[in-house]
Amino acid sequence: MATTNSYKAAADTLKGLRPDGRLIVIGVSDEPFTIPLASLELIMNRIQIMGSQQNAREYLYEALDYVVKGKVKAITETYPLDDVADAYERLANGDVRFRAVITA
Numbered sequence: 001m002a003t004t005n006s007y008k009a010a011a012d013t014l015k016g017l018r019p020d021g022r023l024i025v026i027g028v029s030d031e032p033f034t035i036p037l038a039s040l041e042l043i044m045n046r047i048q049i050m051g052s053q054q055n056a057r058e059y060l061y062e063a064l065d066y067v068v069k070g071k072v073k074a075i076t077e078t079y080p081l082d083d084v085a086d087a088y089e090r091l092a093n094g095d096v097r098f099r100a101v102i103t104a
Helices: 007-016 039-044 057-068 081-092
Strands: 022-025 048-051 076-080 099-103
Touching: 007 022, 076 081, 081 099
Parallel strands: 022 048, 076 099
Antiparallel strands: none
């Protein structure tokens, strides 16, 4: 599940999908979404790319159901509380590849 505002980071996650894997894109960006895999890889591995809205309760339930079933693994970058300004700047610039998490 890609919740990032960087389509480049979201597209990079396709490389880590198993056969029959799905990428659900929830984050929104004005950049183009390009697929870094060759068409043959995409077809042979039966990869699915889905878009989902997050503004209706039913879609939120659907997304959370994937998490509950263990089908989503969060990949995070952690920052100590003292580095919150750096984390914010990286996030604002689209340099955070996954999720930025501040630790106390």
